[in-house]
Amino acid sequence: MTSLLALFQGQEGATHEAAQGAPPDLERMLMHHLTDGNEIEFEILGRGFTVHLPEWDPIHIGQLTLDLSPTKHTVFMLIAAALLVLVFGMVGRVMQRKYRDKAPSGFANAMEAMVLYFRDEIVRRNIGQGADGYTSYILTLFFFVLVMNLLGLVPFGSTATGNLSVTGALAIVSFVVVEVTGMVKLGAAGYAKTIFYVPPGLSPAMGAVMLMIMTPVEFLGKLTKPFTLAIRLFANMVAGHTLVLSLLGMIFMFTSLTFGKWAIAGASVVMVVAFTLLEIFVAFLQAYIFAMLTSVFIGMMRHAH
C-alpha cells in the first residue's frame, strides 16, 4: 500500500516535469506540493483533471480583511473533519447500540482502546482532578491532527497541518484553553502570579529586581509554548514531505546518466518507501505530541506554583 502510494507520488511528480519537457525546476515543483493553492490536481502521467476552487469576495470585519475562499488545505481539512465525524459517529452509534453490556470487537474495539488510552493516560494523568472536561477537546485535537497528517500521505492528498495558518490556529486554541483554565482555576490573583512572580523570602529590593527580570521571561514562556506547538507540527510535516519529494526529485535530476539513473531511481524509490513508512509514524507521533503537550500545559497551569 505504502509503496504504491510512494510510486503514485513519484508519478505525480514525474508528470509535472514530463509536461514541461524542460530541465526540472525542482524547487518550483516542491513548493507547489508543499504550499497551499486554490486548485486540487488529480493527475497521473499527464492524464486526469484539476479542480479549481471557487474564489469568494473577502469579508471585512473592521480593519481586518478575511478571505474565506476555500483552498487546497481548507478542502483537505474539511475532508479530515468529515471523515472523523463519519467514522467516530458510526463508532459512537455502534458502541451505544451493541457494546453497552458486551465486549466490543473489531474497529470499535480499536477506537475504544485509543479513546480510553487518551482519556486515562494523557488527559487524566496530566491534568488530574477535573480532567474529564478536557477529554472531548484533547481527543478531538489528537484525531483531527492525526487525520490531517495522514491525508498528506494518501495519493493526491495534501497535509493541512503542513500549513502554519492551520497549526497556528490550533496552537492558539491550546494557548487560550491553557490561559483560560489558569484564570478560572487559579483566580485573578493566582493567575497574575503566573506572570508576575516573586519568589518568597526575598527582600523588597531584590524582589523588585526579580520581578523585572522574571516577568518578561514568564510572559515569553507563555507565548513560547503555543509557538513551539505550531512550529513543531508544521516543520515535521513539511520536512517529511520535503524529504520524500527531494528523494524523488533526484530521479529527474540524474536523467542524463545512462546507467546511473536506474540505480539512482531504484535507490530513491527504496528510500522513499522507507521514509513514507517513517512519515506514517511521524503523523501519529506529532498528533500525539500536540495533544499530550497541550494536556501537560493545562496540567501545569492548573497546578502552577
Place this chain on the structure above:
Amino acid sequence: MRTVNRTVSAVLALVATSPMLLWAQDDHAAEGGGGALFNINLGLSTWTLLVFGALIYVLGKYAWAPILSAVEAREKGIQDDLDQAKGQREEAAGLLAEHKKQMAEARREAHQIVQDGKDAGEKLRREIEEKARTEGSAMIERAREEIERERDAALDALRKESVDLALAAASKLIRENLDADKNRELVMGYVDDLTKSGGGAQA
C-alpha cells in the same frame, strides 16, 4: 462556558495572527516564491478554528460521549457482576458453613443414637444374663434339694429293707435255734442264697 471559550479563542486567534500576517506578507514580497511556505492565510486559520470548534462539539456529542458512556456502562455492568458474584460467593460460603454444621449435628446425633442403642442392648444383655444366672442357680438348688430328698428317701428305704432283712434273718435264726454248727450252716446257706439270688439278680 465552552462557547465563551471558543469565541474568546477565535478573537484572540485573529488578533494574534494579524501581525504575523503582515510580517509574512512583507517577507514574501521581499523573498519571492520561497517565503510562501511561511505564508499565513487568515482565512484558512478562521476555517481551522470554525472546523475545529464544530468538531469538538459534534464529536463530543456523537462520538466521545457515546463511546465513553458505553464503556462506563460496561464497566459498571462488570462491576455489578463482580459484586453480585462476591455476594453469591459469600452466600454460598454461609450455606456451606450451615450445611457443614448440620452435617456435624446429624453425625453427632447418629452417633448418639448408636451409642444409646448399644447401651440399651448391653443393659438388656446384662439383665437377661443375670436373670438366666439366677434362674439357673435356683434350678440347680431345686435339683439338689430333690436329689437330697430322693437320697434320703432311698436311704430310708434301704435302712427299712436292711432292718426287714435283718429281722427276717434273725427270726429265721431264732425259729430254728438248734446248735451253733447248725446255726452256722444255716446262716451260711442263707448267705449263699442271698449271694446267689443277688448274683442271679445281677446276672
